[in-house]
Amino acid sequence: MLTMTDTAAEAVKAIVSRVPNVPDDGGVRIRDTGSDAGFELSVAPGPEETDTVVASDGAHVFLDTSAAVALDDRVLDAELAQDGSVRFALGTAG
Template sequence: MLTMTTEARAAVESIVANANAADTGGVRIAEDGTGANGFALSVTPEPQQDDTVVAEAGARIFLDETAAVALDDKVLDAAPDAEGAVRFALLQQP
């Protein structure tokens, strides 16, 4: 199952809080619809019915079915870019 680094957990918590999402909110990772195996991130107030929920230390990520399979062996990491925006990256689990 997807896991998060400490930095990714903090970034997800901050993004959700800044979006004024409900306590049940989180970041949703879903197929982006381009057919190029890409994913889109969005802040949502709750998971969709078939989403897999990954919750760690207050950070919640919702994965659609495609993302849940594709990211099963990954670690989500985050770091600020040169402009101070958050950049997410996927790493292999050890």
């Protein structure tokens, strides 16, 4: 299953907190686009019925079925820029 670094968890919480009307248990949803474009990230108020939920330190990531398979045994990391922008990266576990 996908895991998150502490930095990624902080980034997810920061992103979700910037979006109005998203509950505290909202999160970032990762959807596999099925194309060369890779994955699509969006803020979501909660998981869809078939999503896999990854939680770490109060941060929530919701993975659609295809993303959950593709990201199994991966680590989500993030780089936080001084201007507030976030860049996510995927690494391998272990």
